Amino acid sequence: MGAVLTARGLAKRYGEVPVFDGISLDLAPGEIVALLGESGSGKSTLLNCLAGLDEADAGSITLAGRDLRAMDDEGRSALRRQSLGFIFQAFHLLPHLSVANNVALPLRLLGQRDDGRVAQMLEAVNLAALSGRMPRQLSGGQLQRVAIARALVHRPRLVLADEPTGNLDARHAAEVLALLRRCTQEAGAACLLVTHSDVAAQSADRRLRLDADGLHVA
Numbered sequence: 001m002g003a004v005l006t007a008r009g010l011a012k013r014y015g016e017v018p019v020f021d022g023i024s025l026d027l028a029p030g031e032i033v034a035l036l037g038e039s040g041s042g043k044s045t046l047l048n049c050l051a052g053l054d055e056a057d058a059g060s061i062t063l064a065g066r067d068l069r070a071m072d073d074e075g076r077s078a079l080r081r082q083s084l085g086f087i088f089q090a091f092h093l094l095p096h097l098s099v100a101n102n103v104a105l106p107l108r109l110l111g112q113r114d115d116g117r118v119a120q121m122l123e124a125v126n127l128a129a130l131s132g133r134m135p136r137q138l139s140g141g142q143l144q145r146v147a148i149a150r151a152l153v154h155r156p157r158l159v160l161a162d163e164p165t166g167n168l169d170a171r172h173a174a175e176v177l178a179l180l181r182r183c184t185q186e187a188g189a190a191c192l193l194v195t196h197s198d199v200a201a202q203s204a205d206r207r208l209r210l211d212a213d214g215l216h217v218a
């Protein structure tokens with residue numbers, strides 16, 4: 001099987017200020033790669049560009065065999081819905097939907113309904129008992145685990161995770177890392193994991209560091 005994600009020569013600047021340049025990356029099916037780097041080095045920006053949520057200024061991105069930058073907005077959105085799970089730093093749960101309905105959302109957007117799969121994901125992040133709650137009734141760590149269940153529910157080929165264990169204690173962090181591992185293996189997915197945590201970085205198959213000179217093996 002070919003790479004899940006291939007990026008070549010990605011560059012991004014905000015106005016006159018370059019964030020990164022010449023970034024190339026391959027993610028293989030089943031692998032988890034940690035993306036390290038100082039605060040402000042551009043990790044979140046790179047994730048957003050790989051997801052097609054932000055536009056790179058140069059370079060190419062191939063996701064699940066499709067050239068992302070050659071597609072129109074509609075095609076990119078459809079590919080994203082199908083193939084991408086994004087765990088945002090700020091969770092981005094929908095406040096008017098219950099926990100279970102937030103987790104079910106990626107399936108609904110694909111025209112699917114699978115209550116068993118939603119229950120399975122809530123079980124996996126230890127939130128089965130809270131499935132009927134609204135996001136405002138949850139702690140930061142619980143919100144983060146809902147966001148993780150939602151990102152994985154539709155078995156995406158690519159999981160982009162921005163500090164998915166940032167708000168979690170050691171036990172819940174370990175559970176989330178194990179869940180990411182299980183889901184990437186089951187779906188033949190790849191995961192790019194932005195983290196400042198040594199435990200999370202060590203749980204990855206390999207580590208890359210983003211700095212002013214580009215992306216390096218760490």
Ligand SMILES: Nc1ncnc2c1ncn2[C@@H]1O[C@H](COP(=O)(O)OP(=O)(O)OP(=O)(O)O)[C@@H](O)[C@H]1O
Nearest residue numbers: 014015019037038039040041042043044045046089
């Ligand atoms: N919309 C924007 N306009 C201008 N500059 C931006 C914008 N978004 C990010 N930046 C700048 O781009 C750089 C990279 O930001 P980014 O959030 O990608 O860093 P990061 O490595 O994810 O940081 P952290 O580890 O703190 O989350 C920073 O210097 C930031 O100030």
